Amino acid sequence: MALQSLDIARRSATTTEAPQVRHTEEVAKLIDVSACIGCKACQAACMEWNDIRPEVGHNVGIYDNPQDLDDKTWTLMRFTEVEEHGKLEWLIRKDGCMHCADPGCLKACPSPGAIIQYANGIVDFHQENCIGCGYCVTGCPFNVPRISKTDSKAYKCSLCSDRVAVGQAPACAKACPTGAIKFGAKEDMVHYAEDRIVDLKERGYRNAGLYDPQGVGGTHVMYVLHHADRPSLYAGLPDNPQISPMVSLWKGIAKPLAMVALGATALGSLFHYVMKGPNEVSKELEDEMDKEAALEKEDAK
């Protein structure tokens, strides 16, 4: 049972309507990449608030640490060095769940209530309902969910749904020393981003813009990018993310199609039997064999 402040809008593997009478404001986290200094305070705050402690890794010559998201690393600073107009640019992107309006993970999940989307836009994994199949990994266009090697459950950023439920900002936003992570109503975040984009354009970043990809219906984690025309510069942020057509096929038309085909085969068989009757061995053949048997018996005598 969700908290009242966390009305559920969508629930995995559920075909009936979600409660939707009450109106809740959509929230969003805005990550201003241009204001990020790569201090990793957000990573530390995430670990602290969520009680997750990834293993201490090794330095492999880049700043990314750990190397990748995992069951205990729900957010990760990804560092990219690119040359733009003969100048080195150090692009630092805080990676993690984007909280899609149309979440591929939720669409793919076969277990009722293992993935839910709150009316405020947060997509949350409920591990107690997770069966560990990994379908969410297949469904995600951002390569975010991770299956734990410890308990085989899927984990990812919850946008601190527990904090948001009581009116607090996510731990990462709270910890950010430069204000690069903002949290609030999605509408307000979009307005705030517009101001930032105007500022960046004045400073020469002509292609500055907001990353709120419509291919997944928009996201509840958005980026302000200096190079919004090329999101993939930022450690492979997808340019046009969308749920894979394979996943849509599998979780879309395949389901009703297969059910109708199998139902028709089963019912067709039953009614065929009822209307045409069984395919019996003919009486003539039975008699013929009886005669044969009798003759053999005679011969034996």
Next chain:
Amino acid sequence: MIRNPRDLQRYTASERANHWVLGICFILLGLSGLAFFHPAFFPLVNLFGGGTWARILHPWIGVIMALFFLVMFIRFARLNLMGPVDWDWLSKVGKMVDGDDHDMPEQGKYNGGQKLLFWGLALSMLLLAASGVVMWRAWFSFPVEVVRVAMVVHAATGAFMIGLIFVHVYAAIWTRGTIRAMLYGTVTRAWAKQHHRGWYRQVTGKN
């Protein structure tokens, strides 16, 4: 029950056991697979001890089924090679399903429909096993694009195979005197002469 000594042996004990292992595996895989496929069937996971248990068990049952299917395939592949007479039989199957089997061409141990089903099942098993391995996250890790294709292949082939088995089971029920071949291996001479005259001649030496 006293068995008629004149009955004909259609399957050996080992062939029957092989078939039953496959039957049991199929039912378990079908039920758990449908549970993952469509929310309407998700409660079926309770037959396996819950969703997580169903997820753990499904691939292992799949491994057992694949192995036993391979044995079965080796046993019966030669007998199921299609010939011109099988295509002829298939072209006339509509009339038989309608209730009149008088014009059906003479069949050996298996008719064209059974043979086609055999190859359909073999192809399904191949696709299911291959895509199943790709989806088995407990042991394997493939690129996500490959997994996505495997998901579609596995779901579509699974549904196709369930449909084939529906036909297989119904054909056995519809053709009276057939189920006993699966249970204790024999059929009556009249059954053999009516449905598989070529095989009847071969095993009895009669016309």
